[in-house]
Amino acid sequence: MTIRRGEAWGSEGSPDDVAGVAGSDASLARLVAGSRATAGASPAGPFLLTGGDLHRTLGAPRPDPERTVVHRFDCDVVSGTATTDDGAPLELLAVAHVLGLPLARGFARRRGRPGRVVPAEDVLAALWNGPSFVAANAAFVGDANLGPRAHPGDGLLDVSCGSMDRRDRRTARARMLVGAHLPHPGVVDVRTRSWASPPGVRYLLVSDGLELGVCRDIRLVVLSDAVLVAV
Numbered sequence: 001m002t003i004r005r006g007e008a009w010g011s012e013g014s015p016d017d018v019a020g021v022a023g024s025d026a027s028l029a030r031l032v033a034g035s036r037a038t039a040g041a042s043p044a045g046p047f048l049l050t051g052g053d054l055h056r057t058l059g060a061p062r063p064d065p066e067r068t069v070v071h072r073f074d075c076d077v078v079s080g081t082a083t084t085d086d087g088a089p090l091e092l093l094a095v096a097h098v099l100g101l102p103l104a105r106g107f108a109r110r111r112g113r114p115g116r117v118v119p120a121e122d123v124l125a126a127l128w129n130g131p132s133f134v135a136a137n138a139a140f141v142g143d144a145n146l147g148p149r150a151h152p153g154d155g156l157l158d159v160s161c162g163s164m165d166r167r168d169r170r171t172a173r174a175r176m177l178v179g180a181h182l183p184h185p186g187v188v189d190v191r192t193r194s195w196a197s198p199p200g201v202r203y204l205l206v207s208d209g210l211e212l213g214v215c216r217d218i219r220l221v222v223l224s225d226a227v228l229v230a231v
Contacts (some may be wrong), residue, residue, distance in 0.1 A: 009153055010073045018048040018070075018230055025052035025096040025138070025208035032077055032227045033093045045228035046072055053096040053209075054152060057138040058231045070230040075152040077226040078137050082205060082215035090215060092207045095227065096138035097147070098220060099123060100203030102130025102163070116211040120144065123206065124176070128169050128187070131201050133161040135220050144176040149191065155224040159195050162187035194221040 019035070022028035028049055035044035048070065049055045058073060078094040092098065101123065120142025127134070136147025136158040150158040164172060164186050172184070197203070197218040205215040 010071050012069050013046065013072045013230060015048065015067060015070045015230070018046050019044075021048045021050065023049075023051045025054050025094070026210050028052065028054065028227070028229070029077070029093050029095045029208050032095065036093075036226070043074065043225055043228055046230045047227065048230045050231075053140045053142070054138040054229070055231060056140045057096075057150070057152060058229065061231055072228055072230045073153060074225040075227050075229045076137055076155060077223050078135065078157065078220055079223050080207075080218060080220040082212070082218040085202070085214040085216075090205075090212060092205075092212060094137065094207045095152075095229075096136075096208050097141060098135040098208075098218075099127075099141070099206040100131070100133040100161075100197060100215075100218065101126045101206060102128075102132050103202060103204060103214065104130040114211055114213045117209055118206050118211050120209075124173055126204075128162070128164040128172060129166075130163050131161075131198070131203065132163060133159060133197060133203070133218075135159045135195060137222070144173075146176055152229075153225070155222055156191045156193060157195055157220060157222055158189070158191055159220075160187050160189050161198070194219070196220075 020031045022031055031047050032044045080092045082090045084090050123141055124144055134146050136150040137152050139145050139147045139150045147158040202214055202216045205212040
């Protein structure tokens with residue numbers, strides 16, 4: 001069930017009682033999507049997660065092949081739609097975050113390769129250098145704490161949308177590494193169950209670290225308690 005302030009979250013289970021193993025956010029998202037395709041809206045899993053940004057948000061326990069107990073959490077996922085640059089509809093499902101990066105400078109020249117892994121350092125270099133957004137279900141993108149209030153079991157997305165000038169971007173990058181954010185007049189922050197991007201604005205869309213291409217008209221919604229994740 002969706003966690004509420006002050007409530008305990010998670011339970012213990014056996015590492016043998018899992019439906020699959022995922023080493024990254026994108027791998028877990030594929031398992032969830034496959035499970036939902038066959039089981040409908042029933043919670044997917046349990047899936048053992050061994051790496052990625054959601055794994056880090058859940059405490060990133062060290063792998064131990066001899067352990068007899070895992071911690072299991074009812075986690076939200078993010079379902080979304082978008083329109084690609086050629087007008088085609090696109091559907092997505094993410095477990096950690098959906099990012100809209102600006103079509104600016106050198107980063108823009110590397111776009112157009114759907115399925116490419118986008119390194120976290122590329123995300124931080126591009127973020128806010130033009131229209132950008134971060135829709136966080138998990139707190140981390142690599143070493144950066146982009147969603148310090150994001151909780152994967154609270155039924156909400158933490159969304160920041162906007163842009164910054166060069167000096168403010170430099171300051172923001174330093175603070176993002178420690179999850180210490182300051183309000184900025186160019187960036188709007190909301191916590192919400194659903195969100196739509198500003199009309200007509202184009203982004204390089206990244207879901208759980210994978211490039212999806214240049215898109216606009218992005219709509220995201222939280223699916224509460226959609227997957228049981230073991231770590």
